[in-house]
Amino acid sequence: MISTFLVKLALLVTVIDIAYSVAIYEQCAGEGYGNFPCDNGMTCFRRNKWFSSCQYSCPLNLGWECETYIAVTPGYAAQWAQCAGEGWGLARPCPAGYACYARSIYYSQCRPIGDCPSDWGCYALFHTTTPIPRPVTLPAYAKCNNVINAVCPTGTACFRNNALYAECRPACPPTWACETDVVGEKEQCGGEGYVGLTRCAEGLRCYARSQWYAQCAPSCPGADFIC
Structure with missing residues (x-):
């Protein structure tokens, strides 16, 4: 059950998101930064995955990627947001350039295509309208590194024994490499x-x-x- 604090926090975020817009040359998006609308007449242009800024036109020939930052279509999950998970609700497609990767049966996240951690369910949805497949759940104590579209069962995680082998276990065993990870x-x-x-x-x-x-x-x- 979601706490009263979280509900109030969500409402506050909604109000801030509606009221706040970004002025010229200020940051409007970036990995880990969030997405904010620009003042009227400007567009959020992307320099790299960490920085986008509000400008009237894209700075050409200055090292910018010069692509308009993708606005999230209603019904789509935002970049780096949750897109699927058991008990979470209806799965949502990701924006263009992003794929819905599964961390577990309970949590999947929109990440750039190809940017999937080795212990996640690493399938890529190149077409955002493609239905999101359910990841395969491995048995406990099964090999889990570099296994495509598979996650460890509930109550376990993919713990690393050495550089070449990891296993679904309820905790990191003593002497394994995951002790220092x-x-x-x-x-x-x-x-x-x-x-x-x-x-x-x-x-x-x-x-x-x-x-x-x-x-x-x-x-x-x-x-x-x-x-």
């Missing part, structure tokens, strides 16, 4: 029912998005996180 940027580090790695890499903190999901980031990933 850390969670990278934008990777899950917590949430109800999560049993994987929880220690973020140096310079990162674990930020909660909901009671089911938290991820490592150098700073607050966005207004929809509890920071």
Whole structure:
């Protein structure tokens, strides 16, 4: 059950999102930054995956990717947002250039096509209208690294024994390489029912998005996180 605090936080985020727009040359989007509308007459142009800014025209020949940042169509999930998961609701397609990758049967996320962690269900939806397939659940104690479209069963995670082998287990066994592993940027580090790695890499903190999901980031990933 969602707490009263989370409901109030969601309403506050909605109000901020409606009221706030970005002025010329200010950042309007970027990986881990969020997406904000530009002031009237301007467009959010992308320089790279970390930075987009509001301008009247795309700066040509200055190292910009010069593509209009994709607006999220109603019914679509946003970049880096949840797109599917058992008990979450109706699965949503991702924007162009993004695919819905499964971390578990309970959580899938819109990530750039090809940017799928090795222990996720790594299938890519190149056409955003393609139905989202359910990931295959591996048996406990099965090999889980580099297994396409597969996730570990509930109560286990893909823990690394060495550089070539990882296994679905309820915890990291003593002497395995996962004892010293850390969670990278934008990777899950917590949430109800999560049993994987929880220690973020140096310079990162674990930020909660909901009671089911938290991820490592150098700073607050966005207004929809509890920071």
